[in-house]
Amino acid sequence: MFPIKLIRHKNPEIFFALAAPIGADLDKVCEHLAGALDRFDYRLEVIKVISLLKQVGSPPYLRNEPTDEYKRIKGRMDAGDKFRDAVNRDDALAILAVSTIRTFRKKYPSSTPKRSSENTPVPRQSYVFRSLKRPEEITALRRIYGSNLIVIGVHSAREQRVHNLSERIKKSQYQTQAEQFRDKAEELVLRDEADETKPHGQRLRDAFAMADVFLDASNTQALGEDIARFLNLLFGKPVVSPTKAEVAMAQAHISALRSSEMGRQVGAAIVDLLGNVVAVGTNEVPRAGGGSYWERESPDYRDWQNGVDSSDQFKRTSLGELLHVLSDKKKFIRSFSKLNTDKQIEQVVPLLKQTRYMQLIEFIRAVHAEMSALIDAAMRGASVRGCEMYVTTFPCHECARHLIAAGISKVFYIEPYAKSLAVELHEDALQLDSTTEPNRVPFLPFLGVAPRAYPHIFAMPDRKKTDGTVIDWDERTANPRVSGSFWSYIEYEKEDLEFLTGELEEKGLKMDRHGRKREGKRRIKERIAISSQRSKRVAGLAAKRRSIRS
Secondary structure, eight states: OOOGGGOOOSSOOEEEEEEOOTTSOHHHHHHHHHHHHHTTTOEEEEEEGGGGGGGBBTTBSSOSOOSSHHHHHHHHHHHHHHHHHHHTOTTHHHHHHHHHHHHHHHHSOOSSTTOOOTTSOOTTEEEEEEOOOSHHHHHHHHHHHGGGEEEEEEEOOHHHHHHHHHHHHHHHTTOSOSGGGHHHHHHHHHHHHOOTTSTTSOOHHHHHTTOSEEEETTOHHHHHHHHHHHHHHHTTOTTOOOOHHHHHHHHHHHHHTTOOOSSOOOEEEEEOTTSOEEEEEEOBOBOTTSSBOOTTOSSOOOHHHHTSOHHHHHHHHHHHHHHHHHHHTTOSOHHHHTSOHHHHHHHHHHHHTTSSGGGOOTTOOSBOHHHHHHHHHHHTTOOOTTOEEEEEEOOOHHHHHHHHHHTOOEEEEEEOOTTOOHHHHOTTTEEESOOOOTTSEEEEEOOEEOGGGHHHHSSOOOOBOTTSOBOOOOTTTOOOSSOOOHHHHHHHHHHHHHHHHHHHHHTTOOBOHHHHHHHHHHHHHHHHHHHHHHHHHHHHHHHHHHHHHO
C-alpha cells in the first residue's frame, strides 16, 4: 500500500495560474475558463493576486487607488516591486495568494457538520491565480501543488495590448483621443515584460515561457474552443490528439534539451506543410567535419568544458579595452581613471546591463538552433523553401535574416527574446504576430499545449472495452489528470505561509484580515447561490437520464 500522502482521490482541487501580459483581456479568459469547467461540474474561484496588497502593510501597499488608469496600473506595479523588495522574496505574492485559498476552504458551505476546514479540499473546486509576473512565483506554486497546477500562458498581440491600454487610460481621464496616451501605454507594456532596472521588478517574459498551454486572448471564438479542447485533454477525453504545431514544437523542445550552452537551451524544427520533420537544430558548439559536439565524445571543446562562456568573456575583454583607451586619453574624472581596469569594469557593467553593448551576440561560439537546423537540411540536400520553422525562443536578428533568405514561410516561437533586432532590421521582410501581409514572413506565437506538458497530457487513457467498443466518458464525473494527492500540498501550503508570515512580521508588515473576511463572506454568499442553482441543474439532468434509460 502507498503512504497516505501518495493516495489519489476523486474530485480533486485544480489550480490554474495565468501568465499574461498587461492589456490582455483576462476577464474573457476567466469567463471562458469558468464556462468550460462548468461542463465538468467544476467551480472556479478567481484570485486577483496584486489586489491582495490592499490587506498588507500599515498603511496598506494599495490604498485609495486613483481613478486615472495609468496611475492606477503604475501604482500596482510599484506596490508589487516594493512588497517583493521588502520581504526579499520574488515569490512572495504567489505565496500570499495561497492564504486566500485556505480562507475560501474554511468558509465554504458543507453538508457535513464541521467538515469545512482550511485543510480540507473542496470537491470539484478550481482556483485561478490572476496573474503571475515572476518565474519564481510559478516555481513556488509548482513546488506546492505539483501537477495539480496548470499554468496558462495568455498571448495577445502587442499592438492590440497597447491599443487596449490607451483606450482604458483615455476613458479614465474622460478624453476622446486614445492616441495621445500611447506613450504611457508603451511604457507600461515594456515595464510589464521585463523591468530589469529593479532587482525585484516584473519578469513576465521569463514567466510566460513556463506555461503548460498557450492561448490567444484576442480571438474570442478560438479562445473558447482552445480552452474547451485543453480541458477535454486534462480530463482524459478519448481521443484528442496533438496538432501539427504541437508535434513540431515538441520536436524543437527535445532538440533544445541536447544543448549544453550555459546561457539558454534553444531548439528548432523545420517541418513541411504536411507536418513532416525536415531538419532539427540546437544551439551548440560546432566541430570540424560538420555538426556539433555530442555528449561523451572525445575531444569535447564545448564552452562548459572550457569553464567559461565565450560571449561573456569577450564582452568583458572588449569593455576593458575601451575603458583602458579612454583612461589613457584622460576622458574620465581623475578618481575613476586611477582605478585599475578590473575595478572600472565592476563599476560600469551594472550601468551598461540594459544597453545594446552588453547584449552583443557575435562572440557566442555555439551555432544558433535556427542556423543549426538550416545547416542540417543543407548537409543532407533537403530543400526548406516553403517550410515552417518552430523554435523555442524568438530568433535573433542574425538568424532571422537567414530564415528569410532560405525561404521559410512561417516562424513560430514560444519565448520572446529581448536582444533580437529582427523586426527593426527586417521590417520590409517580416511581420510580427500577423499574417496580413502576403509578401512578408510571419513570426507568430506558438499556441497549444506546451512541450513541457506534451508527454503527460497526450498519453492516452484506455479507449476501448474488451469487446472493442469505445469506453464511456462522462465529462460531469471525469477526473482530471493530476496527482490528486492533497495531503502533501496542504502541508506545503501551511509551511510556505508560515514562513512568509514570519518574514512579514520581521519586517513589521501586518495583514488586514478584516477586509479579507468581508470579501470572503461576499464570495461565499455568491457561491452558495451558484451551488444551489448547480444542484437543481444536476438533479434535473439526472432525472432526464433516468427517464431516457427507462
